[in-house]
Amino acid sequence: MNMALMEESLAAVCARLPACRPHCALIAGSGWAPALDALATRARTRYADIPHLGALAVPGHPGELRLATHAGCEALVFAGRRHWYEGGGWEPVALPVYLALKLGASVLVLTNAAGGIREDLAPGDLMTITDHINAMGVNPLVGNRDPLWGPLFADQTCVYDAPLRLCLDAAAARSGVALTRGVYAAVSGPVYETPAEIRALRAAGADAVGMSTVPEALLGSAAGMRVLGIACVSNRAARSNAPRLNHADAVAVTTAAAPRMRALLCALLEDIPKYAALPRESA
Ligand code: HPA
Secondary structure, eight states: OOHHHHHHHHHHHHHHSOOOOOSEEEEEOTTOGGGGTTSEEEEEEEGGGSTTTOOOOSTTOOOEEEEEEETTEEEEEEESOOOGGGSSOSHHHHHHHHHHHHTTOOEEEEEEEEEEOSTTOOTTOEEEEEEEEEESSOOTTTTOOOGGGOSTTOOOTTOBOHHHHHHHHHHHHHHTOOOEEEEEEEEOOSSOOOHHHHHHHHHHTOSEEESSSHHHHHHHHHTTOEEEEEEEEEEEOOOTTSOOOOHHHHHHHHHHTHHHHHHHHHHHHHHHHHHHHSOOTTO
């Protein structure tokens, strides 16, 4: 990762957004953008206007950075995610985490759309990510020399913050939204998996699979942030004799889940300032 490029991006964001010290940063994955409507936007800027973040090519990702507030929580909202499979290197993927850190956010909320591997996971289900399997074959920290991202061999025992997971459980209960838990496996994409790959991931302990989230989670965790991950199951992962997969169907499922995502995120943000102020015990 080229830190000098990321500093340029930070300067552009500081010039475009009013001074802020957000409690959290939220990265909205495929189909999560409509769920952000309930948040009051104080300021916004397009990714295309932020050097090295660039324009998004993936449908379902608006590509806008917003400074939003809800119930006293100030959030740096990344409406759209850049992916490793887009081929732009690690800077666009890591930038939201870098910007969040530099602007003072201590909580990182990551959302995505995922293929359900566990039999009971149905399209539309929301899942707290309890742990992950990095099956991408790459890691954004390769070659890192910057102490911002923590020590070499950063501990990954508890990437997804346990108190924040309980906070999400409470938010789900308050908002009446059903939530399940599971292990997320990240693959590089940009193709869906074969049925054999899904059998292998299931045997390895994965409950859901997607092409994102893990890079940001491991960066945020290595840098000492509290990380929370929420997946929306947009389809059943590839199986023999099952319908073919496509992105448009996945976005349609997540779009239909928007009212539940919205209620969950709003309830979650109400409690985030409490957690943002607490030291992270494992950091
Ligand atoms: N596989 C990989 N990534 C995904 C899937 C899937 O089935 N669904 C949504 N993102």
